[in-house]
Amino acid sequence: MGRPLDAAKQQGIIDMAARHFFEHGYAATAIEQIAADAGVSKVTIYNQFGDKRALFAAAVACECEKLRGHFSLDAMPQGTIRERLTVIGEAIAAFLSRPEMIQFDRRIAAETETEPAIGEVFLDAGPRRMKHGFAAYLRYCAETGDLVLDDPELAAEQFVSMCKGMDDLERRFGAAVTPENFERRIAGAVDVFLAAYGAACHR
């Protein structure tokens, strides 16, 4: 009985919290500001979440949940193994180098120090999940004879790492994006990967 919690309001708070936290950092974010931008009283936030850290944790958890949706390898690209790897590599690199992702990455990393559980949640929702999914695909490619490899997890890491390259780093440290290197990097990663694991090289 009584008045029920407003779920939409709750989600609005979390969204706005995520926005502020990931844009300005944990310490630099004032709860009053979140409240104002979410069109909500500060007291409501404290009633629902109790704590600044708890609100942050909720924002992280929510964002990680969104992450889970991405990178389902359901709709697999068609074509030669080279074409397929190229498409996948491009998708991965593009996904990881989105500005929001870079920012999210920075925040989580910084806050992991004081709250290790946060880093763990992110690892499971993001990188590990992606790695296992891609490794499974590589295993499938090995079964169909397109690839020859005995450690799909390792191979997955290698491919993803090469696709990221150092552009990843550059962006995390504020360097401007360099789209001209993008295709070259992916093509290079596919070349090297196929030289090592391509069925043609093992005939």
Next chain:
Amino acid sequence: MGRPLDAAKQQGIIDMAARHFFEHGYAATAIEQIAADAGVSKVTIYNQFGDKRALFAAAVACECEKLRGHFSLDAMPQGTIRERLTVIGEAIAAFLSRPEMIQFDRRIAAETETEPAIGEVFLDAGPRRMKHGFAAYLRYCAETGDLVLDDPELAAEQFVSMCKGMDDLERRFGAAVTPENFERRIAGAVDVFLAAYGAACHR
């Protein structure tokens, strides 16, 4: 004339500042605490650096200067190309996964957002420098006939990226170190790299 600045004191302040900033983060570090731990008055710090941000910048610059010392490829390892790459790969991976390096990385990344110049300074002192140095070595290996490659910079990125793998990520997000995977990852990186660029594969 008059009393000169105490250089030793100045360095002590910077060292202590670096320690605090990189351990607890910029916002969570109080200048008074730095002053106390450096055995110095807070006023002295303000006289010498003027500002909290300036002190942080000085600490970053100093740390980057230290970074410059590392990774001179003067004392090159001997042996087959496979052996040499293995040694280099291990050194790079070990260097990058030191806890201090991880922390430093996190801080710089987080602070780059509000001060892009800081990220730039780090990129030049660290990653780019290392990449160019290693690329030069790869070019040399190509000249001696140990490798066959036409883009040493790209190859350097690929090799380093594979050596880092995702352990890099894991550590940034607080996961425990996994030394058992270390050698496997390096060996895998060398295998793939040589499959693509080794002279033996291009005969």
Next chain:
DNA sequence: GACAAAGTGAACGGCTCCGTTCAATTAAAC
């Protein structure tokens, strides 16, 4: 319509910290 719980606005205590001021002290240069 009565009730119960959620939401609001304003104000407050407390805390931390930045950056400044000032008078007093120290230490090097001349």
Next chain:
DNA sequence: GTTTAATTGAACGGAGCCGTTCACTTTGTC
């Protein structure tokens, strides 16, 4: 020994923000 400048300790103003309290209003259930 005098001068010049760095250094110090203490204290202060001011700001920002967390988390709480309280009286009041809204909004839903019974």
